[in-house]
Amino acid sequence: MKENHAGRKNEKKHNKRVEQRPWYRLDNAALIYPSIQSDRITTMFRMSMTLKEPVNPKVLQKSLEEVIVKFPFYRVKLNRGFFWYYLEYNPRLPRVEKDVLYPLGRIHPGFGSRYLFRVRYWQYTIAVEFCHVLTDGTGGMTFLKALVYDYLKRLGKDIGDPGDIPVDTLLEEAAEDAYNRFYKSTLPLPDKGRRAFHLEARLLEPGAIVINTGVIPMEKIIKKVKALGVSLSTFLVAVYIDAIQELQDSIVSQNHKKRPIAIQVPVNLRSIYPSKTLRNFSLFVMPEIDPRLGKYSFDEILDIVRETLITKATEKDISKSLSRNVGGQRNWVIRIVPLIFKKLLMPMLYKNLGEGLVSGTLSNLGLIKLPEGMSKEVERVDFILGTNPINKTSCAVCGYKDKLVINFSGNTNSVEIEKLFFTRLIKMGIPVKISTNALEYYEK
Secondary structure (H helix, E strand, O other), X not given: OHHHHHHHHHHHHXXXXXXXXXXXXXXXXXXXXXXXXXXXXXXXXXXEEEEOOOXXXXXXXXXXXXXXXXXXXXXXXXEEOOOOEEEEEOOOOOOEEEOOOOOOOOOOOOOOOOOOEEEEEEOOEEXXXXXXXXXXXXXXXXXXXXXXXXHHHHOOOOOOOOOOXXXXXXXXXXXXXXXXXXXXXXXXXXXXXXXXXXOOOOEOOOOOOEEEEEEEEHHHHHHHHHHHOOOHHXXXXXXXXXXXXXXXXXXXXXXXXXXXXXXXXXXXXXHOOOOOOOOOOEEEEOOEEOHHHOOOOHHHHHHHHHHHHHHOOOHHHHHHHHHHHHHHHHOHHHHOOOHHHHHHHHHHHHHHOOHHHOOEEEEEEEEOOOOHHHHOOEEEXXXXXXXXXXXXXXXXXXXXXXXXXXXXXEOEOOOHHHHHHHHHHHHOOOOOEEEEOOHHHOOO
């Protein structure tokens, strides 16, 4: 009875907030996603926690109903305006659903009552899949932590204090569009970039996704990284570039016909700007090599990646990209163009100024920390990115306790990049336990 009373109390608080602000503008990063969504470009990412006991879906549903009230900016549906899409309060409660073999399928908004995220469960795992229209990795992980914390508490587990996990309705600052807040006008624009090398392979049927996972003892890889004097992200991006370099060398023999190899690395802007937003607030830096100049040694790649991640992930450099992106959104010519025409433009921008310039993405969430009592109930944390038909393979990384989990997601029948990547780690003396969700798609 107390829980029901608390739920009604939270619902009343939320309804007051809805009356004050019943809708949200899409943040700058989210603007492009509704126009490019398809069965092949789902714009989704996934986070999950594996528990020590099987998941009770009825209890999980109660937790979801409680937690969504605390995140009013996620309790929304996508609507179409004359000039832009926007997010509007969703009166229906979300429902948990069983997991599937191929996750990260497109959420068809339908401009009805569909949410832009889904909560899935299977055996010991609780997963949340978000459309990037709503949030980035930081927001998604915050929501997952809150959901699992509430779930474990309802089971009667002694999980102690929540720490930084939100247990009350979040303040308005969590819903801010931080891109607009920190936008600076009249800054020089960043370099345009060049069309990058892309894997050529037959695409699987729409919706199919091959996930190849490598689980690594944290102690082993950190020891290697420290010996090289670089960060973990620097090391992994360098291994990724080196693997793609070998793949391109096996396909293209003449250097002058080779294309640049660039990896898109998301930067959490909350580490640069003082924002507590739980909507999108990240931009990218792109370490790159130019194979037309010849073959790069691993040490050379490591130096390039290290310098790029240090010098380009600064407030001054990031502000140029922020200025370009937000400035385009604020341009009066673009603002008065009807949405129907913007929808025709967005896919071209996505291809020519986005995915077309990179050979892959590597997103590292870092070490996931949970309150001590909660961590005793959670065995593992996973992070997976969706795929797209341009660069075809993405890499998502997160650490938890003594394990580093690397998930490659792909939409082709080729696993060459993953093989080359993990083989490099093993040759360096780093043990990797490899698994996949779809053995039938491996090349014979």
